[in-house]
Amino acid sequence: MNFLYPGFLFALLAIAIPIVIHLFNFRKFKKVYFSNVQFLKEAKEQNSSRDKLQHLLVLACRILAVMFLVFAFARPYIPLETGADPDKGNLISVYIDNSYSMETVNKEGNLLDEAKRKAKEIANAYQLNDQFQLLTNDFEGKHQRKLNKEAFIQMLEELKISPASRTMQQVVNRLQQEGDSRKNHLVYLLSDFQQNFVGTEKIKSDSSIRYSFISLKANALPNIAVDSVWSLSPVHQPKQAEQLVVQLHNYGAEDAADIPLKLTINQQQKAISNLNVPAGKSVKDTLSFGGLEKGWQKGVLSIKDFPITFDDELNFSFRVNSEMKVLTISGDPTQQFLKSLFAADPYFKLREMAEANINYSTFPEYSLIVLNGLKQPSSGLAQQLKSYVQNGGSLVIFPDLDAGAAVYTPFLTALSLPVVQELKTGKPVSSSIELKDPLFKDVFDQIPANMDLPIVNRYFSYLERNTAGKESILQLPLSQSLFARYPAGAGKIYLSASTLRPEDGNLSRHPVFVPLLFKVAFSSAKEQPMYYTAGKDDLLEQQKTSVSANQSLVLKSTDGTEIIPEIRQTPGKTLLYIADQLKKPGFYDLKRTDSVLAVLAFNDNRRESDMRYARDQNLKDLFAGQQISVHNSEKDALSLNIEAKNSSIELWKLCLILAVVFLAIEILLIRFFNKTKNIQKP
The missing domain is CATH 2.60.40.10 (Immunoglobulins)
Incomplete structure (x- = not known):
């Protein structure tokens, strides 16, 4: 047993007062004349032994009453195994789940209102000098403050439902960050404990913190x-x-x-x-x-x-x-295959450039660039195309076989593509098609047994040093690719082994050529996600957007809410960090000054839709080996196990009761003990 205020134990010296009173009895004796001395002597002997016993009992009661009264002021307690030190004071952290699932009801009413009532009862169970902390799913800065009981209860009144959704591990991490090593940290979590909130992974937490879970049970509802x-x-x-x-x-x-x-x-x-x-x-x-x-x-x-x-x-x-811009750079102006292909659909806006007259500055304007039969592809062109692809562009290369390996190997190496091994000529070779590739999704209603596929009689064989990320779309025998896709930064490069000239094969005239190039073009379109999740998606990817030193991007909702994100530029993308600024679902315009760059849609987290709840045993398993207690909300918070409340068993009330009991025993001894006189008649 320990004492919270051991200095009061000096008051035990007051025990000397009843002892002194017992040793020096200053009562005056009254003379009583009696006719027979023999009878008087007998009565005196009998009453003297009873008086001594009475005095000793009264003395003991007085000593014990004083002692227990002093103990009551010294605040004795029995520390529990939690290791909490009452001398350090308490920090009581209360987490209240204010997600959408807490809008459901039970016989007590709204779950959030019930959680707020329980939190008040918990606060009232502690001392005025204890500190309190409120945490919700919003993780707001004001919840980092340590409050007194009155301010804590006031903050509870302001608590409302929030679209933010957290996991238990996130909540535990936050509570540990906001703890105070100078105080005993006691944590209460009030929630309906949905399975999606609790999770299945073991919870990592500080073993010095004692957790109490108060589970709020909702009625089963369809959703x-x-x-x-x-x-x-x-x-x-x-x-x-x-x-x-x-x-x-x-x-x-x-x-x-x-x-x-x-x-x-x-x-x-x-x-x-x-x-x-x-x-x-x-x-x-x-x-x-x-x-x-x-x-x-x-x-x-x-x-x-x-x-x-x-x-x-x-x-x-x-x-x-209304359009998609496509650029073709050709080394042979007489070839009209690409022009005829893209002219068939008015959606494509085709621009043609000759190999001798290339405008590099216009590359970022196009979703797709096609190189067709370049005679002398330069290193400068390779560097410009590499930058274009790294920033999210798509590039298709149809080589000129007559230019040879000596010309194309340096060019392909600069683009991090496989080098030319040799030029293969001879008997026409049939290709095979990778039907599972996304380019051919929804192209074929049904797959014929003997599909007619492109054939080539002249093509480059490439030396693949690193096939990581390569995807063959049209294949030739001996694991050679006729048309393959290679990732490059934020973009893609499509490399053909043959040309579009009829004398080298029938690829340009084959029926598969049209959907192949169209799908390549469509896949080059830069589409943003159709929607984001409020409170979860804090990193937004947008097309490359230039922002000057005196400009900023702003997200503005229809109700006037404005959010200024942090901007980071990466190859091919502009990343917007909004942290926890966006809390409400809806539509937000991404603006640069007065121009709208994009419209972003946000929705509530669907994790809250699953109304399945974790069992008490699940919580104990997740905190295996740690100090936790699980309570049902039907219990009054004041009647929760005292170990979960104060981390010690306090005895001052018992001492006060015992002091009163011994004072009462003293009164009874004085009043009723030794009232019967033993007098013998002659």
Whole structure:
């Protein structure tokens, strides 16, 4: 047993007071005349022994009363195995889960309101000189402060539901960072403890912190969420047909029938559908629409599902472009294959340059550059093309076989491509096609048994020193590639082994040539993600955007909220760091001065949609070997185990009670002991 205020033990010297009173009894004796001395002597002997016993008992009660009264002021306690030191004071950190799932209800009402009531009860169970700290999913700076009890309760009143979603490991890490080694750190976590929040990985935490989990139980509720969306259209063109794939997920335990799904683009309804979603399953549906104009499109997919509604809408955005710029650099102006190909679709804006008259400064304007039969590709051109590809551009190379290996090997080496080994000529060789490549997705309705494939009779064989990242699209025998893709920085390079001239093969006249080049061009389009997740995606990738010294990029929502991101330039991309500034879902315009560069869509985190909860044993397993206690919210916070509350067993109340008890015993001894007189009659 230890004492919180051992200095009060000096007051034990007060025990001397009843002892002195016992030793020096200053009561005056009264003379009583008695007729028979023999009888008097007998009575005196009998009453003297009883008086001594009474005095000793009274003395003992007085000593014990004084001693326990002094102990009560010295605050005795029995320290527990937690290692907490009451001399250091307490820092009580309370985490309240204020995610969307805490909007659900039980018999006590809203889960968040119940958590706030429990937090108040916890605070009232501690001393006035203890410090408190409130943590929520927002991880705001004000939650780093240490508060007194009154300020802590005031901050609880201001707590509201937030779209931010965290994991338990993130919460534990944050609590450890905000701890104070000079105080006993006690942590309470009040949550519904969804499985997505708790996770499955072991929690890493400071063993000196004692954790108490107060689990808030919600009623089982059905929930259907608009889970995700993606586009089947390779590019978005004005007035063209569009297809979106929508996925709904049923997180409930019962099947859902005839869920109405609506698609709106720029606040105009474009498509509707009804879906049946089995319990615990996902269902996909394809929505077709058209009639879009040039520019940024703001789309919303919505369903009607009660009572959980935060995941009933999914925002997304994309851009409809009226054209795609393609550049061809040719060493033989007589070849018209590429011009005829791209002229067939008005979406492509083709510009041709001769090998002798190349304007390097215009390269960043084009999504795709095609080199066709260059006679003397220079090292300067190679350096410019390398920079173009590193910044996200796409490059296609059809070599000139007559130029030879001596000309093309340095050029290809500068682009980090395989070098020319030799020129192969002779009998026509048939190729094979990699049908699983994304370029051929949706190209073939069905695959014929004997497919007609391109053949070549002259081609370069390349010496592959490093095949990492290489993807063969059209292959020749002996593991040689006819048309292959190589990653390069943020872009891609497509290298052909043969030319487009008819005397070298039939690639330029083969039916596969048109979808091959079109798909290469479409895949070169720089598309941003259709949507981001608020509170989770803090790094946004955008097309290369130049910003002068006196300019800045701003994200601005329709309600006037402005966010200034941190800008970092990387090859081919501009990275925007928004940290935890963006909290609300919706549409945000990315602006540079007054011009809108992009429209970004943000949604709430769908992790909160899954209403499955972790069991108490799951929490104990995740904190295996650490000091934790798990409590049900149905218990009053004041009645929680005292070890979880104060990290010690305090005895001052018991000492005070014992002091009163011994004083009462003293009174009873004085009043009722030795009242019967022993007098013998003659």
